[in-house]
Amino acid sequence: MGLVDKLNALKRDDAISMHVPGHKNMTIGNLDKLEWSYDKTEITGLDDLHSPDGVLLELNDLLSEKQPGYNAQAVVNGTTTGVLSAVHALKGEVDKFLIVGDAHKSVYHALDLAGVTFEKVAVNDLFGMSVDNTAVLITYPSYSGHAPALDEAIERVKVAGDRIVVDEAHGAHFGITGRFPRSALSHGADIVIQSYHKMLPALTGASVVFTKEEAIHKRVMKYIDHFETSSPSYLILASIELAHQFYNDFEDEVFFKKRSELIKNLEHRGFSVTRADDPAKIVLNIEGVSPYLLFDALNRKGVYSEMVTEEGVLWCLPLFHEGDSYPLESLSGRLDELNLVEDVGNEGQEDLNFLLGRPAVRAVVPYPPGVPLIHEGERFTEEVIKSIIHKKSYHVKIEGIEENIAYYKVDDA
Numbered sequence: 246m247g248l249v250d251k252l253n254a255l256k257r258d259d260a261i262s263m264h265v266p267g268h269k270n271m272t273i274g275n276l277d278k279l280e281w282s283y284d285k286t287e288i289t290g291l292d293d294l295h296s297p298d299g300v301l302l303e304l305n306d307l308l309s310e311k312q313p314g315y316n317a318q319a320v321v322n323g324t325t326t327g328v329l330s331a332v333h334a335l336k337g338e339v340d341k342f343l344i345v346g347d348a349h350k351s352v353y354h355a356l357d358l359a360g361v362t363f364e365k366v367a368v369n370d371l372f373g374m375s376v377d378n379t380a381v382l383i384t385y386p387s388y389s390g391h392a393p394a395l396d397e398a399i400e401r402v403k404v405a406g407d408r409i410v411v412d413e414a415h416g417a418h419f420g421i422t423g424r425f426p427r428s429a430l431s432h433g434a435d436i437v438i439q440s441y442h443k444m445l446p447a448l449t450g451a452s453v454v455f456t457k458e459e460a461i462h463k464r465v466m467k468y469i470d471h472f473e474t475s476s477p478s479y480l481i482l483a484s485i486e487l488a489h490q491f492y493n494d495f496e497d498e499v500f501f502k503k504r505s506e507l508i509k510n511l512e513h514r515g516f517s518v519t520r521a522d523d524p525a526k527i528v529l530n531i532e533g534v535s536p537y538l539l540f541d542a543l544n545r546k547g548v549y550s551e552m553v554t555e556e557g558v559l560w561c562l563p564l565f566h567e568g569d570s571y572p573l574e575s576l577s578g579r580l581d582e583l584n585l586v587e588d589v590g591n592e593g594q595e596d597l598n599f600l601l602g603r604p605a606v607r608a609v610v611p612y613p614p615g616v617p618l619i620h621e622g623e624r625f626t627e628e629v630i631k632s633i634i635h636k637k638s639y640h641v642k643i644e645g646i647e648e649n650i651a652y653y654k655v656d657d658a
């Protein structure tokens with residue numbers, strides 16, 4: 246089956262989205278205002294994304310109203326472009342980089358390409374160490390919606406006069422109303438990068454880079470120009486504008502009402518539901534059932550989740566609103582028909598012990614969430630191998646593992 250056939254099949258089966266992008270198969274938000282004919286290039290009147298002085302500057306100005314005091318730049322290659330550009334913009338200014346939290350692979354790729362050293366630290370370590378001439382890279386919130394208070398950590402780094410970059414890929418909707426966590430923008434981080442496409446209703450690839458100081462903004466813009474396509478999608482850019490209007494106009498009554506009905510519904514059916522700091526993320530489990538089995542059972546009913554880990558099945562909830570067309574009733578029907586017996590995973594465990602103690606020739610990255618289990622050059626430990634074997638037995642996508650297996654199998658032969 247080709248890609249178009251596959252996408253058509255998902256449409257025919259009325260696939261239900263509990264994953265990104267935030268428009269949930271175009272049932273949330275107002276992307277129906279877009280037309281295919283808006284797919285243009287930078288013709289006269291449509292400005293230049295990397296040196297905007299017309300309609301795209303207006304878009305950036307509109308986006309920067311999200312938090313007074315910031316410059317905003319819309320990007321079409323996702324937060325990955327923003328992260329690469331932020332690290333390159335800062336590499337000449339600081340002596341070292343600190344990583345706080347479970348950083349996405351894009352952070353490691355950026356540091357690798359920039360040829361700079363880094364150290365991983367816990368947020369509390371920031372209070373007991375020297376952060377002179379340092380850029381601190383914080384992932385906030387986590388993939389699954391953990392969003393601890395950031396103000397003290399940011400304050401600590403700012404008092405020391407150092408740079409703070411927040412990868413807020415999963416928090417473009419933060420601050421949408423007072424019942425959602427605050428964005429790092431409200432804490433004055435130097436650079437904040439948000440994937441509009443993840444939790445807001447925007448097209449995949451839509452992100453925004455916010456910078457506080459003009460000089461940093463200029464350096465970040467230089468690298469965005471290096472890393473981003475020179476043929477930006479106007480559909481994605483227009484979707485950012487619409488998502489931004491959605492953010493401004495959003496009222497949360499419908500969201501919280503439907504969310505609590507959904508959670509009640511799930512609990513009534515025997516699910517345990519773990520709430521996150523971000524009210525738009527929940528993790529599902531059923532006692533005695535492997536989360537991987539639950540994930541597969543949901544897929545077989547056409548309910549597609551964001552991610553599965555040992556902790557459970559992660560759902561990114563729709564930002565329900567007045568007039569949305571999200572198929573909640575159909576979801577309830579499908580939950581009633583779940584078949585948890587048929588286990589398509591766990592078909593026997595592969596022996597990977599030959600990797601023990603060997604340095605990884607490629608980073609090994611379960612995807613999602615895209616957080617490396619082991620970096621290139623680090624040695625495979627028993628714990629890492631156990632985790633890989635477990636995930637592989639449930640068909641979790643793991644980038645880089647086959648390259649390591651092939652390399653060391655040949656080596657052993």
Ligand SMILES: Cc1ncc(COP(=O)(O)O)c(C=O)c1O
Pocket residue numbers: 322323324325326348349351384388412414415440450452614615
């Ligand atoms: C924490 C985090 N940062 C950055 C990214 C990259 O974002 P994008 O897909 O917008 O490039 C992701 C993607 O999943 C992510 O989870």
